Amino acid sequence: MGILEVKGVGKRFGGLQALGDVNLSVEENSVHAIIGPNGAGKSTLLNCLVGKLIPDTGSVMFEGQSVLGRKPHEINQMGISRVFQTPEIFGDLSVLENVLIPCFAKRDGSFRMHAFESVSREGEMVDKAMAMLEDVNMADKKDMNSASMSRGDKRRLEMAMCLVQEPKLLLLDEPTAGMARADTNNTIDLLKEINEKRAITMAIIEHDMHVVFSLAERITVLAQGTPLVEDTPENIKGHPKVREAYLGE
Numbered sequence: 001m002g003i004l005e006v007k008g009v010g011k012r013f014g015g016l017q018a019l020g021d022v023n024l025s026v027e028e029n030s031v032h033a034i035i036g037p038n039g040a041g042k043s044t045l046l047n048c049l050v051g052k053l054i055p056d057t058g059s060v061m062f063e064g065q066s067v068l069g070r071k072p073h074e075i076n077q078m079g080i081s082r083v084f085q086t087p088e089i090f091g092d093l094s095v096l097e098n099v100l101i102p103c104f105a106k107r108d109g110s111f112r113m114h115a116f117e118s119v120s121r122e123g124e125m126v127d128k129a130m131a132m133l134e135d136v137n138m139a140d141k142k143d144m145n146s147a148s149m150s151r152g153d154k155r156r157l158e159m160a161m162c163l164v165q166e167p168k169l170l171l172l173d174e175p176t177a178g179m180a181r182a183d184t185n186n187t188i189d190l191l192k193e194i195n196e197k198r199a200i201t202m203a204i205i206e207h208d209m210h211v212v213f214s215l216a217e218r219i220t221v222l223a224q225g226t227p228l229v230e231d232t233p234e235n236i237k238g239h240p241k242v243r244e245a246y247l248g249e
């Protein structure tokens with residue numbers, strides 16, 4: 001059994017069946033990519049895993065426990081963290097302050113601005129946040145205003161904000177979208193390192209096949225809300241159905 005087990009998940013938006021009957025099993029410590037054309041339902045699926053959407057049918061089990069009916073912050077506490085397509089950072093805060101927010105949220109169950117205002121600049125939380133910034137090579141940028149950073153740095157900051165919560169499963173929705181090649185390659189290295197050193201399982205939605213084939217051990221191809229195939233990268237590359245549905249051949 002995988003760390004994440006999705007069975008028969010369906011989701012309808014009015015007249016549109018965004019997800020039909022999705023089954024997905026993500027092995028612990030693996031990197032599992034979900035690919036498919038625009039509108040295939042990839043983001044909808046991710047939203048169903050983090051409690052942002054409630055599926056109409058099916059089940060989602062994480063470490064043997066159902067996530068359905070739980071609020072996003074409860075699912076987050078279970079050990080599922082999500083990285084958005086556009087980095088979600090607080091632009092008017094410094095790099096360090098951004099990483100402190102999830103530290104407090106993790107400890108207190110929620111984040112309150114006044115707790116943050118009164119925090120001493122020393123102490124355990126700051127140490128933890130700084131150690132995380134060291135890991136993503138951003139310690140020297142701790143006092144920088146985060147709004148003015150490059151896309152790659154924003155992504156690394158967001159990753160630090162996720163990792164500091166010590167998730168077991170990291171969900172990534174197009175983490176390299178809009179990045180230059182160098183930033184994309186840095187992100188690949190960072191994700192590899194996170195997966196290997198921290199033993200964090202990853203489910204990644206990605207358009208860039210270079211990223212997919214550099215990272216994934218298993219690939220699920222989603223088309224029109226239903227998985228077409230699930231296989232190893234080697235087999236996916238040559239799969240006629242995939243070439244037809246995804247690569248447009």
Ligand code: ADP
Binds near residue numbers: 016037039042043044
């Ligand atoms: P992908 O991430 O694979 O590009 P999405 O999951 O974003 O696809 O979307 C799947 C389908 O569901 C698309 O046709 C999209 O327009 C539709 N959709 C997504 N979210 C909503 C929503 N909140 N309300 C209505 N339709 C939606």
Ligand code: MG
Binds near residue numbers: 042043044
């Ligand atoms: Mg999407």
